[in-house]
Amino acid sequence: MLLEISDLRVRVEEKEILKGLSLSVNPGEVHAIMGPNGSGKSTLARILCGHPGYEATGGTATYDGKDLLDMDPEERAREGVFMAFQYPVEIPGVNNSYFLKAALNAVRKHRGLQELDAVEFLQVIREKAKLLEMDQSMLHRAVNEGFSGGEKKRNEIFQMAVLEPKLAILDETDSGLDIDALRIVAAGVNALRSPDRAIIVVTHYQRLLDYIVPDFVHVLSGGRIVKSGGKELALELEDKGYGWVDAVAGARA
């Protein structure tokens, strides 16, 4: 088991958003988390990567045998947890490739690998940039500064490709992408699928799942997973709408 979430409760600004969520993720699996606005999808993504505004008030999240919730955000990243941000932050004045080299070397150092020098690093990013069809000039700009929405999302997956996480969480990576950008981003993610890497795809729409086909689909409503199934659940959801899930959840409650 790579990630074991059990009865997790999370509060944001005095409001409980996750109300006892449980989820198990094995290496090699792709899980999709779907749900209507306000169901707690992004809260789940953010609590897992250690966002300071989110507080776990109950339950556990065990990652690779360790208490995930007890780690600083940088420790989680070094241990192999990666979140592709829903809204990647612009950081004027910090060069994209300088930032990425610092990140990669922090991760490598933690894993007992030798830090890369400038030449070795350049080789790595050239190769990964090709994967995401990234324009090299993006590497020399400030982190996300002046990037279009699509470029920002592509940059997130590019970072994921460079950092090679064990657990990747994509927080609404499809939002704001046109179909071409979506294809490129999905191809990048698919290239990173591997037997020892798990991916959690958080999305509002089924569309992304046409390109990144999940092994499991979970429907989140009211801070809990109310329904789990295979990839066909996403299609059913698309067909019937979230009202159907709420009705199912309501019937059970």
Place this chain on the structure above:
Amino acid sequence: MPQVAERHETYAADFEAFRETPAFGPEWLGTARSSAFARFIAGGFPTTRDEEWKFTNVAAIAATPFRRIGAAEGFSRADLEPFLFTDASRLLAVVINGRFSARLSSLDSLPAGVTISGMAEAMTDQPPLEGPSLKSAHPFVLLNTAFCEGGVFVHIEPKAVVTEPIHVLFISAPGADPGLVAPRLFVVAGEQSQSSIVENYAGVGDAPVLTTAVTEFLLGPGAMMDHVKVQRETAEAFHMASTFVHLHRASTFTSQAITFGGRIARNDITATLAGDGAECTLNGLYVADGETLVDTHTTIDHAMPHCPSHEVYKGILAGRAKAVFNGKIIVRPDAQKTDAKQTNKALLLSDEASINTKPQLEIFADDVKCTHGAAIGQLDADQLFYLRARGIGLQDARNMLIHAFASDVLNGIKHDAVRERLEQVLVEKLHLPV
């Protein structure tokens, strides 16, 4: 108040002793000194009741008996090393305690069109060099005029193009007792010349020192001057500097002023755009911690039409440091088509650091563009989290963001050796891991 009388008695005694020395200079200079000293005595040190000194209390200066000090002969070239810039110190003029040192300077291979001499020699010239500083009523300028024993005079001939920076290094080195240092830098850039000056203040020793630095730039028509000021005096230093820039038609003055040192560091910068199409950029970065106070007062005087001016000041404040920024822009009735932009931003790294910032626009023309903005804040929590979420530790992430904040001013420094050294000093100053 008896202390006040005593304090002025110390200066008066030193002034009388100075009068008897050859360094007091020729008659015109003696007259200027006496007049300046009389005005200083009459006005005394400023207090917080003076509008221009409202947030900068100089009581600590007034309470300290600063004495005229000697030239500190013991310096060797090796002592200067920490303050040099590897590739940008080949043309070097050194001033120790306000006196030009030919021995420590490297001026043997000056490029064509450049004359650099000690100010003491330049001041004996006829007719006297009369810059705007002689009309100033600023108390520390008056004190400088009274006690100045030298400094550096730089002359760039018309049409001379000097790509290598001219590095002028001022060292304040008081002995055991509080010392008064009164250096001057006078730069005349001839018509259509192009040159670059690094004006660098450093300090050694533990005693308090009052450095009353006065700098003047006279730019001829079409002259281009690239200026970097670095201030790294000791934590016991009072750096009270006044810079006057006079721009003739179509001349360009670009300045990055980097302040790291001093217990109180005050910079008064006055740029007068006195000809059509002159352009002025005054940028600055100040970094302060502990109990330091950094005060920047700039005045950009648009006297003539079609002049752009740009101003970006950035402050990084830690500990209980305080900063003051006052950016005055005057647009006179003739100065139509003025385009003036001013930005002041401060990054507060502690709860106890503070800044008072004030734009001051005085506009008397109607067809002009003037913008100003001020922003004060802490490190951006979202940016910090983003960096950490990629595995970068908290200290390194902070370091990166502070560096980024400073970068648009530091990147304005054209000489790599100077910029890279200052980036290093920034990191050391904030005790950040490299």
